[in-house]
Amino acid sequence: xxxxxxxxxxxxxxxxxxxxKTKVFMAKGYLENFIQSVFDATGGATGRTYVVGGxxxxxxxxxxxxxxxxxxxxxxxxxxxGRNALLSTPAASHLIRLNRTDGGIILSASHNPGGLDExxxxxxxTPNGGxxxxxxxxxxxxxxxxxxxxxxxxxxxxDLSRIGTQQIGGMEVSVIDPVADYAALMExxxxxxxxxxxxxxxxxxxxxxMCAITGPYAREIIExxxxxxxxxxxxxxxxxxxxGMHPDPNPxxxxxxxxxxxxxxxxxxxxxxxxxxxxNMVVGRGIYVSPSDSxxxxxxxxxxxxxYRDGLKGVARSMPTSTAADRVAEALGIGSYETPTGxxxxxxxxxxxxxxxxxxxxxxxxxxHVREKDGLWAVLLWLNILAERKESVAEIMGGHWQRxxxxxxxxxxxxxxxxxxxxxxxxxLRAKLGALSGQVVEGMTVGSADDFAYEDPVDGSVSRGQxxxxxxxxxxxxxxxxxxxxxxxxxxxxxxERYVPGPDGLDAEVQEALAPVIRAAETLAGIRAAxxxxxxxxxx
Ligand code: G1P
Ligand code: ZN
Numbered sequence: 140x141x142x143x144x145x146x147x148x149x150x151x152x153x154x155x156x157x158x159x160k161t162k163v164f165m166a167k168g169y170l171e172n173f174i175q176s177v178f179d180a181t182g183g184a185t186g187r188t189y190v191v192g193g194x195x196x197x198x199x200x201x202x203x204x205x206x207x208x209x210x211x212x213x214x215x216x217x218x219x220x221g222r223n224a225l226l227s228t229p230a231a232s233h234l235i236r237l238n239r240t241d242g243g244i245i246l247s248a249s250h251n252p253g254g255l256d257e258x259x260x261x262x263x264x265t266p267n268g269g270x271x272x273x274x275x276x277x278x279x280x281x282x283x284x285x286x287x288x289x290x291x292x293x294x295x296x297x298d299l300s301r302i303g304t305q306q307i308g309g310m311e312v313s314v315i316d317p318v319a320d321y322a323a324l325m326e327x328x329x330x331x332x333x334x335x336x337x338x339x340x341x342x343x344x345x346x347x348x349m350c351a352i353t354g355p356y357a358r359e360i361i362e363x364x365x366x367x368x369x370x371x372x373x374x375x376x377x378x379x380x381x382x383g384m385h386p387d388p389n390p391x392x393x394x395x396x397x398x399x400x401x402x403x404x405x406x407x408x409x410x411x412x413x414x415x416x417x418x419n420m421v422v423g424r425g426i427y428v429s430p431s432d433s434x435x436x437x438x439x440x441x442x443x444x445x446x447y448r449d450g451l452k453g454v455a456r457s458m459p460t461s462t463a464a465d466r467v468a469e470a471l472g473i474g475s476y477e478t479p480t481g482x483x484x485x486x487x488x489x490x491x492x493x494x495x496x497x498x499x500x501x502x503x504x505x506x507x508h509v510r511e512k513d514g515l516w517a518v519l520l521w522l523n524i525l526a527e528r529k530e531s532v533a534e535i536m537g538g539h540w541q542r543x544x545x546x547x548x549x550x551x552x553x554x555x556x557x558x559x560x561x562x563x564x565x566x567x568l569r570a571k572l573g574a575l576s577g578q579v580v581e582g583m584t585v586g587s588a589d590d591f592a593y594e595d596p597v598d599g600s601v602s603r604g605q606x607x608x609x610x611x612x613x614x615x616x617x618x619x620x621x622x623x624x625x626x627x628x629x630x631x632x633x634x635x636e637r638y639v640p641g642p643d644g645l646d647a648e649v650q651e652a653l654a655p656v657i658r659a660a661e662t663l664a665g666i667r668a669a670x671x672x673x674x675x676x677x678x679x
Contacts, residue, residue: 140212140293144168150176150283152276154481154623156262158248161198164259168289174206174244175289176282177263178213181242181275185214190234190264192226192317193246194352194415195377196253200224202246202261204296211310212290218310221317224299225377227352227416229505229513230321232268236509237320242266247352247415250387251626254380258626269486269510273602318359325360328446328508329519333526338366342525343406346518347396350374350382353412356515365522386413388420388502388514389679390427401425408525408532412514417482418502419514421521423532429649429679431461431548434498436539437520438467441496443527444520446508451495455488457481458591458606459618459634460500461546470543479593479605480620482512487597500550500634502679537645544640547652551633551675553666554625560670561621561629568607568619568664575609581659583611591618609663614638617660633660633675650678 150157150173157173164170178184191206193199203224210218219234220226226234228245235243248260263271263279271279294307297314305312325331338344344367348354354375361367374382385392388411400409400422409422421428428436438454441447453474454464468475474493478484482503488494489507498504503512521532528535553561575588591605606620615637622630635656639645650657661667667674 140291141288142171142291143288144172144286146284146286147172151280152262152271155249155270156245156260158251158258158260158624158626160626161253161255161257161259164202164261165198170202170205170261171209171289171291172283172286173261174209176279176286177244178209179286180278180282181263183213184210187215187241188217188219188238189215190219190226190231190238190240190243192221192224192231194227195223195225195379196247196259196381196414197255197257197379198259199246199379200299202259203299205291206244207297207307207312208292208294209290211292211294211307215310217313219313219315220299222300222302222314225317225352225355227317227321227356229417229509229511229516230317230356232264232509232511233321233324235264235266236268240266245415249415249624250385250413250418251624252381252385253414257380264510267486267490267510269489270481270483272483272486274600318356321356322360322364324508325516325519326364328516329444329523330526331365334519334522335366337522337526342408343368344371344408344410345396345399345406346372347388347393347409347411348372348375349384349386349388349393349411349413350376350378351386351412351414351416352377353416353515356416357412360515360519381414388413388418389677391677391679393420396422397427408521410518410521413502416514417505417512419504419517420502421518423536426533426536428532428536429461429548430498430502430504431456431463431500431546432536432539433517434460434496434504435463435467435543436524436535437498437504437517438464438471438496439539440524440528441520444523447495447506452492453488453494455485455494455497457484457499458608459550459620459632460498461548461636462638463543463546464498466543476596479591479602481623484593484595484602486510487595491597493596500548540645541641544638545645547637547639547647547649549635549649549653550679551635552677553631553633553670553672554676555628556631556670558629561631564631564664564666564669565607565619565621567669571663572607575663580662581655583613583615583655583659586610586612615656617656617663619660619664631666633664633666635660
């Protein structure tokens with residue numbers, strides 16, 4: 140059935156797909172326009188195969204029914220969909236690759252809360268399993284501005300709770316177990332026997348799935364296959380509103396896990412994942428591991444896991460992520476890459492075999508096994524490393540800092556600001572950048588300052604305006620950028636870093652160690668002064 144429509148404003152994909160309030164997505168034609176634009180901008184759906192699934196948030200089920208009907212009406216040949224329309228983002232990426240489909244549509248607003256009054260999102264992934272690169276998202280956006288009609292089958296809803304094959308019109312819909320293929324992939328990468336032996340020896344863990352998608356994956360892999368004690372996985376059932384939780388695995392939102400890990404009878408290892416399963420937070424008994432440090436430790440120890448026994452080709456990190464991983468890459472004599480924020484920028488490096496591990500400060504890490512960051516993968520790699528090294532997380536971190544020095548690191552977020560105020564802060568600092576070099580701020584000399592632009596070494600594409608950075612001659616840095624995933628007002632992210640080579644000064648409190656950089660940021664950018672806020676809303 141052909142339905143006449145009109146372009147809808149603002150359907151521009153951000154850092155990670157199109158994200159809006161759920162009610163916006165539920166409005167007549169909103170989802171349909173975007174999905175039709177995805178098909179139109181990628182050469183049409185005729186004869187094509189796709190993977191479809193999401194993190195189970197409110198509207199996930201109905202949006203999936205709509206997408207299936209649209210794919211059918213657009214002539215697609217086959218769609219694979221997770222049972223009950225569920226798929227974690229990394230599992231979807233794997234399925235796209237494993238089945239060589241023409242791409243996939245992932246329904247999620249990642250770590251943003253879910254519910255009728257919260258957030259929803261749609262992301263298109265290309266046949267390599269990764270988020271569509273900018274050229275594709277721009278083509279989709281351009282199409283949303285011209286769209287005049289969309290196609291949708293007039294069928295009744297499918298029963299997505301039943302594994303097996305069904306038909307809509309001429310299109311085949313295969314409902315599959317969302318966990319099985321992903322779990323099998325993990326078994327090829329990690330030494331499940333060694334990890335099982337560690338659990339059998341009394342190793343205790345807590346995994347907080349935050350009522351989001353990783354619950355079923357973590358239960359199957361960590362409890363069933365690796366033998367962790369029943370109850371190791373908490374909040375393990377995906378709920379449409381994530382049980383009212385904010386499924387963002389960081390010390391602020393995963394505070395119950397943090398309390399337990401710093402409590403009197405803390406388990407050996409703690410971890411949490413986000414709404415769609417691509418993020419991870421890792422905590423040892425009495426020690427929090429920052430995502431930037433986690434990437435560095437994973438890079439330094441990945442060879443202990445069977446999937447990475449031959450070593451890494453290179454390590455890539457987003458520009459605001461701390462430079463800790465660069466030091467490891469240098470020691471290993473492998474390539475290191477600095478990309479703009481957003482996983483899509485890692486795709487070419489992974490496809491070209493230049494990078495094996497990638498990571499972002501925003502609780503994302505992953506490897507070339509899929510083309511998304513992968514929360515559970517990072518947790519399993521940590522478990523494999525712990526099983527091999529037979530040391531505690533604190534011992535591993537201490538040893539790492541002694542060897543490489545420590546990059547104290549923190550991100551300060553100022554959320555839901557009036558857009559004009561946030562832009563004024565950015566414009567103010569941007570205007571100063573050219574004259575900063577050589578200036579002394581809070582006792583530190585500015586070595587360089589710029590608005591980060593990235594030239595992709597594989598396809599030569601250039602992405603400008605990716606964050607304002609001020610680098611001091613002692614290796615300290617501050618970076619300022621606007622969030623591209625929020626759905627309300629603007630969010631300024633201030634990234635702070637200070638390097639201490641050791642052997643002394645490696646055990647300071649993070650915010651104290653960063654105090655001069657925090658003061659320098661206020662002197663240069665004046666965020667508190669301009670926003671009237673007393674401090675950041677979230678510190679990670
Ligand atoms: C945030 C993170 C970024 C991550 C993205 C998707 O984007 O900062 O690293 O790739 O979420 O998970 P931002 O809101 O900063 O644009
Ligand atoms: Zn996510």
